[in-house]
Amino acid sequence: MANLLWLQGGACSGNTMSFLNAEEPSAVDLVTDFGINILWHPSLGVELGDNMKALMESCVSGETDLDIFVFEGSVVNAPNGTGEWNRFAGKPMKEWVRLLSDKAQFVVALGDCATYGGIPAMAPNPSESEGMQFLKRERGGFLGPDFVAKSGLPVINIPGCPAHPDWVTQILVAVASGRAGDLTLDEFQRPKTFFSSFTQTGCTRNMHFAYKVSATEFGQRKGCLFYDLGCRGPMTHSPCNRILWNRQSSKTRAGMPCLGCTEPEFPFFDLEPGTLFKTQTVMGVPKDLPTGVDKKGYIKLTGAAKAASPEWAEEDMFVV
Amino acid sequence: MSDSDDKIRKQAEKLLKDGLKTEVFPRAYTQEQIQDVLTRIRQSDGSLEQRLIIGGFTLYPIEDEDIEQACETCMYYLVHRRYCELPELDVPVEAEWSCRLWRI
Incomplete structure (x- = not known):
């Protein structure tokens, strides 16, 4: 039996909604089949008020x-570093986060806000938000760069806006079943099992990417969304096109550009006007090229690919 | 579709050969410049002539900082149809033509 406590900071509950939709395994499976005892969760917890406070104090x-402490949402430090803007059970939430993180065997940051600060931490960051162990790309965050939980692992980051439900439950199962040692984390502390490949891996529009045929408007069934509509699939690490959403589809399959929500910089360009759903270019060349590709190589490849493209690549086709 | 494309392509070529003055420079390199050009095209009468002028079309590729900006390599160019699919331009072209909204 592994005790799990789940709290929310500067959060929209999106990751909770996602978690409750998990299928393989489901949230119920965690309890019935994998021995996870959910001490409390914002949407599932029974305790209220003093009882909730007593529960947390007994963990502290x-x-x-406390085996697994899951935190969703950013750590709010405003105003002036006090954290008073986000109080919970009698004290600033950030104090609970510190106390519980120090006691937990494993600490899991869930969603982009908890991992890297996400939308609340974008400039000018009025809530003084930060992630558990990162602020955007910078290691440190609220718990500091040297923090490790009792298990010896740093915060396990599961980014996404929201994270896919099955990433969450599968990682929780690995931790609860004593296989946390199998979790290899990347430089941003994301489990490599899920975050080594790109969002583009498995995208049904890959043939259009290969032949450099661009989607120029939303709703087109042909064309790659990277060239004009701001898709970040080629430089974002996630399995969105391998572990499908609702077992059916993905953003890019459905014609929606990837926003890069599993990367620390999300939201990119601080959502300045004209940057959303628009590929940013410098002299006509994308500012952010597919990971590992340089400008010269990209230009050469494009020329060759376009010259070789077959006629069917320009035709509308069903790609969902 | 193809006959119609050919007709418009020839019309565009004739206009450019006859000396239609197009706004080749400045190239639309920043997001603001791109938006300005697109907005002007949207607000124009939408005629072929206006699209060629504001788009800055030429019958030859413009080269800038060693990058040849030919329709042939542009993301909006459909190779087989020989067509610019940028919704605001939406015009049949030739591979060696160029315009200031080129992007790769």
């Missing part, structure tokens, strides 16, 4: 073992 005192 060590009376109740």
Whole structure:
């Protein structure tokens, strides 16, 4: 039996909604089949008020073992570093986060806000938000760069806006079933199992990417969304086109550009006007090229690919 | 479709050969410049002539900083149809033509 406690900071509950939609395994499977005891969760917890506070205090005192502490949302430090803008059970949430993180065997940051600060931490960051162990790309965050949980692992980051439900439940199962040692984390502390490949991996528009045929308007069934509509699939690490959403589709399959929400910089360009759903270019060349591709190579490849493109690549086709 | 494309392509070629003055420079390199050009095209009468002028079309590729900006390599160019699919331009072209909205 592994005790799990889940709290929310500067959050929209999106990751909770996602978690509750998990299928392989489901949230219920975690309890019935994998021995996870959910001590409390904002949408599932029974305790209220003083009882909730007593539960958390018993985790902090060590009376109740805390195996997994999941935090959703940013750590709010405003105003002036006090954290008073986000109070919970009698004190700033950030104090609970510190106390519980120090007691937990494993700490899991869930969603882009908890991992890297996400939307709340975008400039000018009025809520003084930061992620658990990162602020955007900078390691440190609220818990500091040297933090490790009792298990010896740093914060396990599961980014996404929201994270895919099955990434969450599968990682929780790995932790609860004593296989946390199998989790290899990348430089941004994301489990490599999920975040080594690109969002583009498995995208049904890859043939259009290969032949450099661009989608020029939303709703087109042909064309790659990277060239003009701001898709970040070629430089974003996620399995969105391998582990499909609702077991059916993905953003890019449905014609929606990837926003890069599993990367620390999300939202890119601080959502300045004209940057959303528009590929940013410098002298006509994309500012952000597919990972590992340089400008010269990209230009050469494009010329060759376009010259070789077959006629069918220009035709509308069903890609969902 | 193809006959109609050919007709318009020839018409565009004739206009350019006859000396239609197009706004080749400045090239639309920044997001603001791109938006300005697109907005002007949208606000024009939408005629072929206006699209060629504001788009800055030429019958030859413009080269800037060692990058040849030919329709042939542009993301909006459909190779087989020989067509610019940028919604605001929406015009049959030739591979060696160029315009200031070129992007790769």
